[in-house]
Amino acid sequence: MSSNDATRPAADDAVRAPGAARVTSRDVARAAGVSQAAVSLVLGDKWRGRVSAAKADSVRAAARDLGYRPNLAARSLRTGRTRTALLVVPALTTEFFARVHTGATRTAADAGFGVVLYPSPEGIGPAPDPFGSARTSLDGVIASSMAVDALAALHGAGLPLVMLDNDPADDRAAATVNLDIAGGARQVAAHLLALGHRRIGHLAADVDSWTFAVRGRALADAFAAAPGTALRRVPTALSVAAGLTAAHTALTGPEPRPTALVCDDDVVAAGACKAVRRLGLRVPEDVSVTGFDDLALAVAVEPELTTVRLPAEGFGAAGMRALLDALDGHRPTARTLPVDLVTRGSTGPAPT
Amino acid sequence: MSSNDATRPAADDAVRAPGAARVTSRDVARAAGVSQAAVSLVLGDKWRGRVSAAKADSVRAAARDLGYRPNLAARSLRTGRTRTALLVVPALTTEFFARVHTGATRTAADAGFGVVLYPSPEGIGPAPDPFGSARTSLDGVIASSMAVDALAALHGAGLPLVMLDNDPADDRAAATVNLDIAGGARQVAAHLLALGHRRIGHLAADVDSWTFAVRGRALADAFAAAPGTALRRVPTALSVAAGLTAAHTALTGPEPRPTALVCDDDVVAAGACKAVRRLGLRVPEDVSVTGFDDLALAVAVEPELTTVRLPAEGFGAAGMRALLDALDGHRPTARTLPVDLVTRGSTGPAPT
């Protein structure tokens, strides 16, 4: 067969060029002088005691030489598995979820899996059903608890479901991966308390999701445990403009004015800083501000934001790992990833 | 067989529940009293003159009642098409490309297409070959010119390729969609010239990509056309920290100092603003700063950035549309989307 290769290599190439090189396992079998079944066994790494080492080698060599790529559709049809996962994230698709996706994709690639991203829509009516036809082309789903509307559709889809930042007690999930949001909130509280702050405003995300509920509760508990502190909650959407408005509300409300604003998101914190300055005050001398997420934005604004750094890539990676484990039949797990307070210029001692 | 159904309907359901309702076209055919071929014809909308209207209706009804979802793997195997596109974006996966992806996904969904995102890696060595197995599961590729390393791998993949922000003369592409980057650069130049600026620093992205080359050239041309202006180019990476350093370089270089800094990216502009202030100068009274992209960050910093708004979602949508057209056999096209200068607080009259 090697002599055959030598006789007309150019012709081979010419024939294959237009058809874009559709090499099948049968082609490999022919080239290696074995049956198609043997090729499948060897490349599937199930050949011990079924194919001789010599033939296995020649199969691998032939596959490499021909540039063989298994047809994924055929494989899926045969096995019923697609090696594809769906990642459902909220419509507010920003840096954080882009990083989550990156982490998930890397981990997936190592296992030969692909990731399809589904940004749950905002204004365009109900979701165009990612679980319609897609159901037949997915092995599992990873969903952020913030994608609330999509979660309803997920229920009963019959697919393994990994939940990100959701109540670990939720029994719909094959696994749960959480960030230690409560711990982050406690770190923020401790930091501000240590700086002497006693009147705090909480610019709380106006989103119905477990992760923000936890955040609010942990914050309330932490401040309640410190004597003589007052915590006021002001709901806000997750945007700079909304943060500005909410901060204005918090700072111009009933006296005495809060000396620190805790924000559920860096974007909100950026808006809050602007509000502080528009009132003729300074950050952090008059009002301290904290964020959440540690986005690129956190070091772009001035002063740079004290914020809670979330391991976004690791979050996505852990989610994918949990899904892969679930697909391997592992028992449901609940993992929590640690987060870190990053102290920067937007917080300082409380004014006396 | 209908009597059989009637005798034990509960058993049928019970059997199907664990297997997660695998309804095939044959099941639909049985329920509608037609052949599997008829089902395929009706649902594929190719039944005119092949199936009576009455039967077509009953097929559709049966499909709906049974919750039939075509098996995508089988369909792909049969047709050789996967209705899936790959979107290749640079590793610096940020807000801009998240929005491009959103636009592409929406357009794709309307055509029954899916989108797989491939963030071309940075540190982790050569790309894990998205065109390996994936080649058999993709119909086409949309690639940003910024994903330079991936473009090499793309060449010769034999897949229709739509290029985003790439040289329209590149004949590898089945279509090209560009943002009017040059026009945006000219608008920035005109704006600054009108404000009286004559000494300009250009914080230029240190990235080898067509789009940034165009930007630099358009800027150079525009200022060269105005008498008595000086443009100095300082390369920078695309981060806040790098922008800060580059701006420092530009502002502390040979006298006289530039009165305006044009940045290739909002992130860089944010860093530049910080550098200005660290030198004891003000934005925009002493130095005007402009960005590019109009990210969320642009209105988070203070002062808010004068920048060029890019229609990110529309960019992704246009790319997908171009790919769909190419797959329909249309001739190669080159489209350019307009961009807008957004004037905010970071630019002002040149100091006298």
Add this chain to the structure above:
DNA sequence: CGTCGGACATGATACGTATAACTTCCGGCG
């Protein structure tokens, strides 16, 4: 020496779909 089991290898099959090829029916035209 018979046979049993393990190593090696192959043929056949089914996954679910789209479509080419084939049958049947019937109305209309020469």
Add this chain to the structure above:
DNA sequence: CGCCGGAAGTTATACGTATCATGTCCGACG
């Protein structure tokens, strides 16, 4: 009346893979 052609269906097949069921060969064990 014979025949043609289009509508309305069906049957059969192939896409490429993974795996089950066979089959052969040989060394070893009883």
